[in-house]
Amino acid sequence: MAPLTAPVKRSAQTNNMTVDLASAAPDAQAARAQSIVDAISRSQAMIEFDLDGIILSANDNFCAAMGYRLPEIRGRHHRIFVEPAYSASAEYTKFWSDLRAGQFCTAEVARLKHDGSGIFLQASYVPVLDERGLREVLE
Secondary structure, X not given: OOOEEEEEEEOOEEEEEEEOOOOOOHHHHHHHHHHHHHHHHHHOOOEEEOOOOEEEEEOHHHHHXXXXXXXXXXXXXXXXXXXXXXXXXXXXXXXXXXXXXXXXXXXXXXXXXXXXXXXXXXXXXXXXXXXXXXXXXXX
């Protein structure tokens, strides 16, 4: 198993954190990986999308920052968080195409909250791979 690498924000810059799970037994690897995800989820806003941009899940930090409850966004498309003109643009289409191709994106992004107000997020969109290939995208 290759080391798990995840972007982490430290002050104003994004670094990569590498966690070596290869030396543990499979059950221990899974438990350690889940512990890492849980720790990140407690301190970061996280949302999961399928490869078409449909929202699968979001943690409490994300929902609170954006003014939603999870049932209000689950099953909806990422475009609810962006200006309509941007969601109709070639740039937005390329953004999702690049994610489906396995490319990650880290940037400060303008997003819309539930009440229509704007918010700037330091976001990392990270394609998630499993043994079959690309599975989903995390932000």
